[in-house]
Amino acid sequence: MKRSMIDYITQGNVYAEFHPATEKRKSIRMKYFIIALVILCSACSRIDNALDAEDIRPYAITVKANSVIPEITSTAGLKVVFENFAEGFRLERTLGTGATAIDSLIPGIYSINISGRAQTTDGDVYYLNGAKINYAITANGGTVEIDVDGLKVSPLVFTEIFFAGTTPFYFRNQFYEVYNNSDQTIYLDGLCFANLTPTTATTNLPLWPAEDGADYAYAERIWKVPGNGTQYPLLPGESFVMSQFAANHQLPQYNPASPVDCSSSEFEFNMDNPNFPDQPAVDMQHVFYNGNASKGTLPQYLTSVFGGAYVIFRVPPGETYDPVNDPALKTRNLASTSTTQYAKVPIRYILDAVEAGNNQNSINAKRVPSVLDAGMTYVGATYNSLGVARKVSDITNPDGSPIFIDTNNSTDDFERGVVPQFRRHGSKMPAWNHTN
Amino acid sequence: MKKLYIVLLLTASFGASAQQTQRNTPAAFELRQQRSLWQRSGNPAGLQLDRPYRYSQLKAGYEGYNGNFHRPQEGVSGNRQIVETQGGIFLDSCYLTGSFNYRREGIKAASFNASIIDPFRGMPYIIADLNPSDWVQQHYQLQFGIATPSYGRWSWGLGASYNASSGAKQRDIRTENYYYALSITPGVIYALAPNQDLGLNLRYANVKEEAAMSNVNTYVDQTYYELLGLGTAVSMLGSGRTNNYEGDSWGGGLQYRYSGKATLFLHLNYLVEAEDLTISFTVPRDGASVLRRSWEAGATVQQESSRLMHTLSARYYNRHIDGIQYITQRDNSGSQQGWMTLAKYVRSTFKTTEAALDYSIVGKKGNDDYSWLANFSVRYRKLNDEYILPYSFKRTENAYIQVGAKKNFRLGGSQLLVGLNAGYNRNLSGGYAYNGANKDYVVVTQLETNDYRYLASDFIRAELPVTFSFRIGREKKNVMFVNGYAGYTKAESSGFDHRIAYGAAVGVNF
Numbered sequence: 001m002k003r004s005m006i007d008y009i010t011q012g013n014v015y016a017e018f019h020p021a022t023e024k025r026k027s028i029r030m031k032y033f034i035i036a037l038v039i040l041c042s043a044c045s046r047i048d049n050a051l052d053a054e055d056i057r058p059y060a061i062t063v064k065a066n067s068v069i070p071e072i073t074s075t076a077g078l079k080v081v082f083e084n085f086a087e088g089f090r091l092e093r094t095l096g097t098g099a100t101a102i103d104s105l106i107p108g109i110y111s112i113n114i115s116g117r118a119q120t121t122d123g124d125v126y127y128l129n130g131a132k133i134n135y136a137i138t139a140n141g142g143t144v145e146i147d148v149d150g151l152k153v154s155p156l157v158f159t160e161i162f163f164a165g166t167t168p169f170y171f172r173n174q175f176y177e178v179y180n181n182s183d184q185t186i187y188l189d190g191l192c193f194a195n196l197t198p199t200t201a202t203t204n205l206p207l208w209p210a211e212d213g214a215d216y217a218y219a220e221r222i223w224k225v226p227g228n229g230t231q232y233p234l235l236p237g238e239s240f241v242m243s244q245f246a247a248n249h250q251l252p253q254y255n256p257a258s259p260v261d262c263s264s265s266e267f268e269f270n271m272d273n274p275n276f277p278d279q280p281a282v283d284m285q286h287v288f289y290n291g292n293a294s295k296g297t298l299p300q301y302l303t304s305v306f307g308g309a310y311v312i313f314r315v316p317p318g319e320t321y322d323p324v325n326d327p328a329l330k331t332r333n334l335a336s337t338s339t340t341q342y343a344k345v346p347i348r349y350i351l352d353a354v355e356a357g358n359n360q361n362s363i364n365a366k367r368v369p370s371v372l373d374a375g376m377t378y379v380g381a382t383y384n385s386l387g388v389a390r391k392v393s394d395i396t397n398p399d400g401s402p403i404f405i406d407t408n409n410s411t412d413d414f415e416r417g418v419v420p421q422f423r424r425h426g427s428k429m430p431a432w433n434h435t436n
Numbered sequence: 437m438k439k440l441y442i443v444l445l446l447t448a449s450f451g452a453s454a455q456q457t458q459r460n461t462p463a464a465f466e467l468r469q470q471r472s473l474w475q476r477s478g479n480p481a482g483l484q485l486d487r488p489y490r491y492s493q494l495k496a497g498y499e500g501y502n503g504n505f506h507r508p509q510e511g512v513s514g515n516r517q518i519v520e521t522q523g524g525i526f527l528d529s530c531y532l533t534g535s536f537n538y539r540r541e542g543i544k545a546a547s548f549n550a551s552i553i554d555p556f557r558g559m560p561y562i563i564a565d566l567n568p569s570d571w572v573q574q575h576y577q578l579q580f581g582i583a584t585p586s587y588g589r590w591s592w593g594l595g596a597s598y599n600a601s602s603g604a605k606q607r608d609i610r611t612e613n614y615y616y617a618l619s620i621t622p623g624v625i626y627a628l629a630p631n632q633d634l635g636l637n638l639r640y641a642n643v644k645e646e647a648a649m650s651n652v653n654t655y656v657d658q659t660y661y662e663l664l665g666l667g668t669a670v671s672m673l674g675s676g677r678t679n680n681y682e683g684d685s686w687g688g689g690l691q692y693r694y695s696g697k698a699t700l701f702l703h704l705n706y707l708v709e710a711e712d713l714t715i716s717f718t719v720p721r722d723g724a725s726v727l728r729r730s731w732e733a734g735a736t737v738q739q740e741s742s743r744l745m746h747t748l749s750a751r752y753y754n755r756h757i758d759g760i761q762y763i764t765q766r767d768n769s770g771s772q773q774g775w776m777t778l779a780k781y782v783r784s785t786f787k788t789t790e791a792a793l794d795y796s797i798v799g800k801k802g803n804d805d806y807s808w809l810a811n812f813s814v815r816y817r818k819l820n821d822e823y824i825l826p827y828s829f830k831r832t833e834n835a836y837i838q839v840g841a842k843k844n845f846r847l848g849g850s851q852l853l854v855g856l857n858a859g860y861n862r863n864l865s866g867g868y869a870y871n872g873a874n875k876d877y878v879v880v881t882q883l884e885t886n887d888y889r890y891l892a893s894d895f896i897r898a899e900l901p902v903t904f905s906f907r908i909g910r911e912k913k914n915v916m917f918v919n920g921y922a923g924y925t926k927a928e929s930s931g932f933d934h935r936i937a938y939g940a941a942v943g944v945n946f
Contacts, residue, residue, distance in 0.1 A: 050727035088873020
């Protein structure tokens with residue numbers, strides 16, 4: 001019999017005779033044995049992992065809304081909506097007094113929104129709103145507590161956004177329409193517009209300085225309405241349009257398939273591209289891009305045709321906002337090595353925000369804090385000539401102009417996949433529009 | 437792997453020098469197949485109990501199919517080029533069998549599959565897109581089995597197989613896929629008595645498939661669906677993703693054979709498989725898993741005289757697949773930057789139950805050839821797929837009856853085998869109800885709905901196989917054959933019409 005070690009006993013001692021070739025065979029056998037063992041363990045582990053999965057069943061959790069307005073002591077009657085966007089599951093309930101049990105929830109990742117009117121002890125009525133985004137429900141029972149705050153009702157709201165472009169790959173007809181949803185005249189002078197970063201919805205979110213907390217949104221580029229303070233009044237019921245390129249896109253040299261003619265826009269984002277010359281619309285004033293006031297070298301101001309995140313904001317009187325020169329108001333993405341600078345936009349400046357994504361499943365890649373926009377809108381494809389439009393409420397202004405719905409949730413507030421048009425639902429054009 | 441090729445080539449060459457006159461006709465091959473109860477059981481230790489002899493076969497062929505009676509993920513038409521070789525040889529007192537098959541397949545206009553070479557292999561978690569597309573696929577199958585002689589009451593055996601496939605979808609969203617499956621099957625047989633044997637085999641297999649999707653036209657983002665089962669899907673936009681499937685399986689089989697005036701063969705197999713889908717290599721995310729458990733039981737009675745051979749077999753098969761979905765969340769904190777798996781649940785089940793009864797009678801010509809054969813079979817098949825929450829189901833229950841006959845004409849020194857098989861499928865019951873979100877998704881309205889309609893269709897089928905063979909070589913020891921078949925399936929269902937399949941091959945038996 002061949003053995004790698006021949007043992008024999010001499011005078012009561014044990015000796016081992018060493019054979020290199022047989023040692024090598026033993027080593028190879030050991031290697032095979034270890035490989036086999038690894039395969040065996042790996043196979044068992046995969047099967048064990050699968051056997052370990054429990055059958056799905058509906059879960060119940062308890063929801064508690066905490067009012068941050070001291071005068072509001074009860075949140076009973078508020079509406080709570082659970083939405084699992086990936087699975088298209090939605091469940092709506094009304095909160096009772098104290099904690100409310102919610103059953104029939106499919107385990108998953110949810111956006112939980114609480115909203116509704118509540119009355120203070122003094123009789124004042126607030127529109128309360130609070131949310132938790134990407135909240136994982138993976139256990140039966142448990143309690144989720146959500147702070148609800150009085151909603152800042154914006155006088156200016158985005159009412160129409162067209163970002164998807166037109167086939168084949170024509171994107172210069174992007175535009176953003178903003179409406180005066182209040183009963184007062186608003187001067188647009190100094191109003192800022194920005195698109196946030198990441199420019200396209202992604203779950204690979206940036207990492208921002210921890211000291212920022214939840215106080216900022218982060219802009220890639222900022223523009224401002226020029227003017228001396230009273231140059232561009234917007235009356236109740238009026239809207240204005242900011243276009244990437246304020247031309248008639250249906251002309252042969254552009255794209256006759258374009259659904260819109262942007263030549264009546266009030267403003268345009270002029271990037272000084274001689275191939276797409278300056279139009280009669282007023283040029284927006286450039287504020288910030290990559291840490292600088294200059295526009296950079298890009299030939300157009302293109303936001304993502306998948307859908308971006310857009311904000312309008314105004315710097316409160318008495319404050320200065322200079323993200324170019326104030327290092328505290330700009331930052332880079334700490335999760336990457338890129339040196340690109342982004343402007344910090346204080347949340348409290350923001351009047352309205354709308355987040356758009358590829359489709360309903362982009363909600364798990366939200367860029368906009370839920371206090372600004374708890375949802376997301378979409379058109380589901382690129383270059384399909386479709387846009388999104390804010391829904392109108394049942395009530396109108398005395399002159400018949402519409403009042404638009406604004407619950408800070410663009411999933412609910414916007415109609416999706418509409419053919420874009422200017423001044424829908426009877427919105428009026430301001431008197432200072434260049435076509436008048 | 438090279439060693440395995442060499443052994444197979446040796447097998448073929450040794451077989452060529454060991455021709456035995458009546459044992460290498462196409463009819464003899466069929467008869468051998470019918471007698472090889474141990475080989476069909478999957479226990480390689482039983483190869484020596486199947487009246488083994490040395491043989492080799494090499495053939496090349498072409499097959500095609502066409503017609504609108506097909507599942508949505510099958511091609512509207514397609515063709516295959518095939519090269520196959522197999523053989524059996526004695527190495528000392530051991531018996532070795534081996535085979536190598538190559539198949540190149542061109543599939544035309546297959547729909548709702550942008551991520552997997554075989555969408556019917558029991559993996560429901562795939563990507564479906566909207567563009568019917570051609571696929572080009574290549575498949576390699578290498579297999580061997582070796583059996584020792586009896587050592588006292590014990591016989592030992594070892595089998596292994598290696599399957600490799602590659603596939604490429606030809607239209608955006610394109611995908612390039614690589615698949616392999618490696619299995620190893622050790623077996624043992626214990627002779628209870630001179631006419632009774634008890635067999636046991638184990639089986640381990642490892643499977644992997646990688647699918648890398650992309651768009652050639654990067655300006656057009658494609659709509660695609662992440663399928664979760666029975667129409668439940670997540671709609672996405674873009675160029676797809678990278679899917680990495682990895683699976684392991686363990687199983688085993690028990691066999692019992694009694695040989696008397698008739699042979700009784702019983703077998704029982706059990707297999708448990710787990711396959712995981714991981715999405716992306718760079719930032720991997722648990723996509724889904726499946727757990728497949730299948731068992732099979734069968735009984736065969738074979739009685740052979742000098743003139744006739746009767747075979748009656750019954751088989752029961754049950755497969756249960758758990759579809760497991762993960763709840764994952766992206767962690768974008770500085771220390772993590774990856775996907776966390778928070779929970780996993782069995783979200784769907786896919787059950788298949790089959791029962792079959794087959795009877796065949798063979799009119800023998802000598803001991804190793806046949807003059808005619810006739811067979812009759814009836815098969816019951818039930819599919820019961822459920823998505824648990826929200827509850828959806830797809831069920832079908834079918835009975836299939838087939839009769840067939842084959843005649844072996846002798847034309848001088850040549851043989852002409854002409855057969856005819858006719859079958860009828862009757863749908864007994866079925867239904868598809870989707871109660872999830874997004875009922876308007878095409879994966880509900882077209883993919884699952886049409887798949888159900890196909891599975892629940894009545895149809896009749898006829899097939900005509902013909903094989904002409906003649907002896908070649910100076911000593912007329914080897915056999916060359918040309919075979920062909922034409923099959924026609926006529927659906928009795930609105931929306932479907934027919935499907936034809938045809939093929940031809942030329943080969944040599946050494």
